[in-house]
Amino acid sequence: MVLPESFYIRKDVIKIARELLGKLLVTNFDGIRTSGIIVETEAYIGTSDKASHAHGGRRTARTEVMYMQGGTAYVYLCYGIHHLFNVVTNVHDIPHAILIRAIEPQEGIETMLERRGKDKLTPALTAGPGAMSQALGIYTSHTGISLLGPDIFIEKGIKIADKDIIATTRIGVAYAKEDALLPYRFYIKGNKFVSKGKGL
Numbered sequence: 176m177v178l179p180e181s182f183y184i185r186k187d188v189i190k191i192a193r194e195l196l197g198k199l200l201v202t203n204f205d206g207i208r209t210s211g212i213i214v215e216t217e218a219y220i221g222t223s224d225k226a227s228h229a230h231g232g233r234r235t236a237r238t239e240v241m242y243m244q245g246g247t248a249y250v251y252l253c254y255g256i257h258h259l260f261n262v263v264t265n266v267h268d269i270p271h272a273i274l275i276r277a278i279e280p281q282e283g284i285e286t287m288l289e290r291r292g293k294d295k296l297t298p299a300l301t302a303g304p305g306a307m308s309q310a311l312g313i314y315t316s317h318t319g320i321s322l323l324g325p326d327i328f329i330e331k332g333i334k335i336a337d338k339d340i341i342a343t344t345r346i347g348v349a350y351a352k353e354d355a356l357l358p359y360r361f362y363i364k365g366n367k368f369v370s371k372g373k374g375l
Contacts, residue, residue, distance in 0.1 A: 178198065178330065179323070183245030183262065183264050183265075184264070185265070186265060188218045188219070188264050188271040189220075189359065191264050192218035192359070193216075193340055193342075193361050195262070195273060196213055196214065196340060196363055197212060197213065197332045197334060197335035198329050198330065198331065199211070199213070199329065199331070200311070200329050201328050201329065202311045202312050203326060203327075204312050207312075208283055209280075209282060209283030209286050209312065210278075210280075210281045210283065210330075211280045211281050211301055211307070211310075211311070211368075212333065213277075213278055214277050214278060214363045214366045214369050215276035215277040215366075215368075215370055216274065216360070216361050217273065217274040217276060217345045217361075218271075218359040218360075218361075219261075219271065219272045219359070220359075221241075221272075224351070225350075225354040225355075226345060226350075226355060226357075227272070228241060228251070228272075229270035229272075237251055240263065240318050240319045241261075241263055241270035241272050242268050242270050243263055244266060245264040245266065246323055247262075247319060247320070247321060247322065248260065248262070248313075248322055250308070250313060250314065250315045252315050253305065257304065257308070257309075258305065258308040259304045259308060260274075260304065261273060262275065262322065276303065276304045276346075276370050277301060277368050277369055278310075278311075279366060279368040280296065280310070280368075286312075287300055287311070290309055290311075290312055291306065291310050298367050301368055302369060302370045302371065303370040303371070303372065338364075339363055340363065340364070341362050341363075343358055343360050343362075344357065345357070345360045346372035347372070
């Protein structure tokens with residue numbers, strides 16, 4: 176079952192980031208379906224969060240998508256190389272977002288291997304947000320599309336117990352000073368597809 180808009184437009188982005196663990200992220204391009212269980216997320220709390228692209232109410236051509244209704248894809252280019260996929264949450268004009276950092280591959284693994292130029296399934300295939308997006312065929316051209324389908328959507332997946340969710344600091348946001356210390360990164364304990372990035 177595809178997650179409905181009501182899942183995304185809730186106010187608590189931290190709660191949503193935790194609940195996305197275990198959900199199935201799916202792409203369906205040209206009839207080719209690829210998917211994976213979400214195993215790692217990072218929450219960004221809009222205008223008040225120094226690590227957010229929308230901090231201080233910043234609105235640019237790139238970040239305007241963050242102000243759209245929850246259930247929208249925000250995909251941006253990092254270091255001119257990596258396409259990073261985010262889930263926009265909350266209601267229109269409140270720019271909350273969740274970076275999906277890693278998945279455990281489920282469907283279309285051969286296609287994922289081709290997209291990544293790899294010959295066998297290892298955690299490197301989808302551990303890390305850039306690798307994950309490439310494996311799923313997600314690019315900046317997909318920013319602004321609805322996550323209610325048909326190209327990119329999230330399905331119910333599996334339930335992850337609270338005891339199996341680790342909360343820690345986000346990765347690569349040292350510039351956010353005290354906000355870099357917030358425990359807004361979540362991952363499934365013991366899952367080998369969680370990225371190797373280190374928080375603070």
